[in-house]
Amino acid sequence: MRAVLYDRYGSPDVLYLSRVPRPEPGPGEILVKVRAFSVNGGETAARSGRLRALTGRRFPKRVGMDFSGEVAALGPGVARFTVGDLVWGVTGRTAFGSAAEYVAVPAERAGLLPEGVDPVRAASLPAATAAVVALRDKAGLRPGDRLLVRGAAGGVGHAVVQLGRAWGAEVTGLARAANLDFVRELGAHRAVDHRGVRPEELGRFDVVVDTVGSDLGAYRRLLRPGGRMVTIAFDLGRPVASLGGIALSAVHGRRRIRFFSGNPHRAEFDDLARLVSEGSLRPAVDRVFPLEETADAHRALEAGGVRGKYVVRVA
Template sequence: MKNHMMNAVLYDRYGGPEVLYLGRVPRPEPAPGEVLVKVHAFSVNGGELAARAGRLRLVTGRRFPQRVGLDFTGEVAALGAGATRLTVGDRVWGVLGRTSGFGSAAEYLTVPADRVGQVPDGLDLVDAAALLVAIIAVTALRDKAALRPGERLLVRGAAGGVGHAAVQLGRACGAEVTALARAANLEFVRGLGAHEAVDHRSVRPAQLGRFDVVLDTVGTDLRAIRRLLDPGGRMVTIAFDLNRPVASLGYIAASAIHGRGRVRFFSGNPVQKHLDDLARHVVEGKLRPAVHTVFPLEETAAAHQELEAGGVQGKYVVRVV
């Protein structure tokens, strides 16, 4: 495969979705312990939008061109030395690691073998791409918040990628789920299993009542949302205020020692065991995919634009092949 080229989505400067273009880059070869994946689909995530816009430039730097795409589904195309768990042709899914950056918006990618799992039989690879973000919801509710049957759960940003998975998982766990979303998305989140669906623009946080667990996917107004916790309540956020990052992250850190209810913040970094766990949830019927729109690879910029506009129900997915 040496000197072979492939299509990939790139950008040469920070900015809006219009900076994205389809370019040509060398097709990678798997190093020892890696697999080469022929990418079938990936979803569009908020973190890569922030990176493309330059809001994370302290991390992403100023070396261009840069890439987009965080998760992926596809087929194993080749194996590096020592990658014996998988075979060529296996249907796989995964998420690029924190040290790998972005880059799944491409025809091929290489990834360590321990960072991919096998897609459940019968699950379409486009649908599978929409479900990958559910790993974060599983970790947040089960591992970080220890959600229990009968508890009251508030999901903020309930119609989005992580949020719509959290509503389903909360209902499957036996929790009483309140979903905060746009008015246009309330019927959608009710259909996912929310006991109560509330237009986030129509109420103040204090009017929502009290909760045992809060899952926040928005990152703003964390102080007001935290006040909704009952004694012993737990709050998990997967986002922070990108307009006030230092203050927002500082508040999250301070919550561990001040006031009632620590705010737990984390970002996903899944490996095989997490992917296998997700597959079990799918097979058991606890999760079903919600694909809002499918875009071709050359229209990745349009997918970014749509996600930035808001109002997504589930996930925007880009099909590569």
């Protein structure tokens, strides 16, 4: 099968398309014929070498964290799916490899696509499971809460805006000036150019959801009494200081920063399907690339300014 690989850390130029053996599903796994996948910040950071302490120096390496596609085969012990089912899912927090014609993944990391949803557009949504967890489980968002979303036009942020509005919050989204109309279209009551305002000028909030990772302390100070801040990112330029600051926030005062790295299971994909079916969440695809142009998709994401997701079509 065809797959995207790289033999050294570096810019998107290190990515290349090659042929590798098609995987076989092991116990508890499904083999998925990939229709599409999206490009995520975690994989671009891994490819560039910024996470080499975690990813190591064994090459070649693969890219692609999420996917949509069709079940092609079942491993031993899998009863929930049947061959031919349309599914979406993730490879797992520390695994990559969906940038390929086939991928074998644990069945618990996948869910059935909602009926009528285009598989290519659906590839933009697995990351939205992080938005569900951030708002519902970590922040306990309530109707009437004032919600601030950093990175409101991005892969997770655009889902946070939609769900915040659907769940009754008053939503303020921070994004680039060129994306403010898009953020308003998603449902934000207020869209603000992040480059033209200081944090202290934004007001006070019950919930802050951060997808950027920098200056976390400045945004933590915007919380009202009883406020909650959730981040899915940390500052890759200062990882030790950034993660240390997150840890210290739990010690000093009640306004701690809740940090988590999305690693969804079956239940989260069932929730995602329900939210899409009821209209609370819709795909937002900025641009679709062919598999041969995966490097261009990485370049586009690293250039900034994405509206929703960049998706790569495999078949």
